[in-house]
Amino acid sequence: MYLYIETLKQRLDAINQLRVDRALAAMGPAFRQVYGLLPTLLHYHHPLMPGYLDGNVPHGICFYAPDEKQQTYLNEIMQRQPGDLNAEPVGEPPITGVYSMGSTSSVGQSCSSDLDIWVCHQSWLDADERQRLQQKCTRLEKWAASLGVDVSFFLIDENRFRHNESGSLGGEDCGSTQHILLLDEFYRTAVRMAGKRILWNLVPCEEEAHYDEYVLSLYARGALTPNEWLDLGGLGTLSAEEYFGASLWQLYKSIDSPYKAVLKTLLLEAYSWEYPNTDLLAMDIKQRLHKGEIVSFGLDPYCMMLERVTRYLELINDPTRLDLVRRCFYLKVCEKLSRARACVGWRREILTQLVAQWGWDEKRIEMLDNRANWKIEQVREAHNELLDAMMQSYRNLIRFARRNNLSVSASPQDIGVLTRKLYAAFEALPGKVTLVNPQISPDxxxxxxxxxxxxxxxxxxxxxxxxxxxxxxxxxxxxxxxxxxxxxxxxxxxxxxxxxxxxxxxxxxxxxxxxxxxxxxxxxxxxxxxxxxxRLPAPTPKALYSPCEIRHLAIIVNLENDPTSAFRNQVVHFDFRKLDVFSFGQQQQCLIGSIDLLYRNSWNEVRTLHFSGEQAVLEALKTILGKMHQDAAPPEAVEVFCYSAHLRGLIRTRLQQLVSECIELRLSSTRLEPGRFKAVRVAGQTWGLFFERLSVSVQKLENAIEFYGAISNNKLHGLPTVQVETKQVHLPGVVDGYASEGIIQFFFEDGDDEGFNIYILDETNRVEVYHHCEGSKEELVRDVSRFYSSSHDRFTYGSSFINFNLPQFYQIVNIDGQAQVVPFRSTSLSQLCMNTDEGEATSPLKQRFQLH
Incomplete structure (x- = not known):
């Protein structure tokens, strides 16, 4: 046993050194400097070193010993400021090990690749110590960025995967959507930069089901030295819950990085095809390691991912996506074979062998190598092809989940974030500007x-x-x-x-x-x-989970229909004392013939709308105000662009004033006052803009009786509600503030007894109120999501239907005596169950709850 362990250690060390050499060979001097110094900067904490901050910061890496270049750097620090380098404290250091993972060191690492670093730490670090270590890592990220190197650090508690703990959705973290799959990727791609070797590699594949028992037996027999290994646990069974969440996450990533996401999404699809006997890629690599089969270009994880996807697509006879995935792989490697100079010889050698196997001709290679010069026709063709492939993969995932009656275990909030971004990126809506160039061509x-x-x-x-x-x-x-x-x-x-x-x-x-x-x-x-x-920074998870809000708004006046153009060479009679561009001159003509809206919202969607005719002003105002829920932040910018032949400045100023007044009325703190309105005279007729509880309505006011009748009607009746109780019920004001058109919203409110209330707003803000509900909120979340994912298809692409616009769930809580709305979080593991009967069309709400 001892000799077997020593043999595996030698193989592991040899492969790790090969990967370190490849990681450095592929990159420039700045990357090599950052990659080489990061272990030193995490092991020591010194004022002259990048990442330093005052106070007690955990530092020190187990078994760290500086190499020649790192020692030279340390000697320079000592010369500049002699004294203690503030190395690790007495006892076992707090950092178990530092590992790069992902494409680093593989053939998929290109000159522009970023660097993902796992900093694995002892579980005994408290919250304050973890926060201080995270602050140091953030400073190191900024230092690396100043050198032109994109680094992301992830603090990993050594017990995280054993306790099934999830990160939060943001940046590169996948939140609750991945567990085993994240560990699978780490085990097959990790490069040890400093610290302990990874214990998982020593456990034979046939012992994976009894991982902990086998590890304990190795310690008991003295085959392993205690505290010498990083043990993140074994790879358990891949559940359909995690599989679905991980697939959503890859779709989320595909919006900004489609070529890489196609490979990873198809790997997940291949996993599902083998379910329930899925052979994870990390297990395949480990099997070859134990047998001494160091094939596939030195167990290169990217090449092996391509092998697995190729085998799957050939088995299901899908040559279209196989051709696409090969082109995605070629472009990801970024080694242009049609050009003489190569960044790294071994990468070019690998790609040359693969291209020969695929039977590609020089014309195809030159076309791909010329991607930087692709224009809109080629980019749109590539975008549609990538989107087709991603949607086909997603449809296969949905069918798999429904066929096996399986569920997803991501939290409702993370599912909400993922589906919102997919909706914002892929939903085809009238007036929406489709962006067709996600990192396909630079110009x-x-x-x-x-x-x-x-x-x-x-x-x-x-x-x-x-x-x-x-x-x-x-x-x-x-x-x-x-x-x-x-x-x-x-x-x-x-x-x-x-x-x-x-x-x-x-x-x-x-x-x-x-x-x-x-x-x-x-x-x-x-x-x-x-x-x-x-370009703007990607929307935050908080923005994606919240109702979308208008951020930048342009109101474009008289671009295509300009009534003032008729004034050329004419005598126009009007009274300067009663100058009204909405009812101008003796004819009381509205000088605004067309309005175009151009706006970007908090989900980074760009939308356009067009209104023409005498009512264009009123229709545009109603539309703008209807897209602002009452708790929304005001737009960061509202611009009026006017292109009238005459009276341009006057029209722009008057419309800007009117729009500002209406936005203020819609979003002001006095929003709960009943009967608030704005009277506007357009083309000789008076109209009332009524700022109601959940929307803005427009009503023509012919005379005083009709005018006051409209106001009192608003006061007395408001909007209708579905009342389950016989007594009068009211929608909480805090719900009013979150009302947003275009999505379905569920608000839970715990009652005084054991039951709870539910307030439901549909896509047009129509209200249903259910009181004294009994049962599980988690069950409701599951059933409602199943109902909408299977029965309400709102996204159309090609001949299939996919719904990304799933309902959003909130909880009304009382904080310091004030009602507030927070995202609904399951007290246990929430499950969004996929529907097994695609024809189901009855309301799951009435199925699950007894209404008194």
């Missing part, structure tokens, strides 16, 4: 963009067409348009936010009825560019 800018308007009555459908060419008959007639929309604002927004429209792009416009001229178009492009950055 989609065009030299020429031509906007062509086709009026009603022509062979082509009426509206605007966008071409990436100068407007000659030959180029327009012989080419398909890039994009079409009924309204110009949407096309401009699509071109701008997808990076086609840049400051040096030459604009052209053709409109037979002069809806918009070149000057207007150039002004619009300039205004949008000045007020809307193309």
């Amino acid at each position: 989609l800018s065009e030299k020429h963009l031509t906007f062509v308007h086709v009026p009603i009555g022509r062979a082509n459908r009426a509206g605007w067409y966008l071409y990436n060419r100068a407007p000659t008959i030959e180029t327009i007639i012989s080419h398909q348009p890039l994009e079409y929309n009924r309204y110009l604002n949407k096309l401009v927004a699509w071109a701008y936010f997808n990076g086609l429209l840049m400051p040096d792009t030459q604009l052209h416009i053709k409109s037979s009825n002069n809806l918009c001229d070149l000057n207007k178009l150039q002004e619009l492009v300039h205004d949008v560019g000045q007020h809307f950055p193309i």
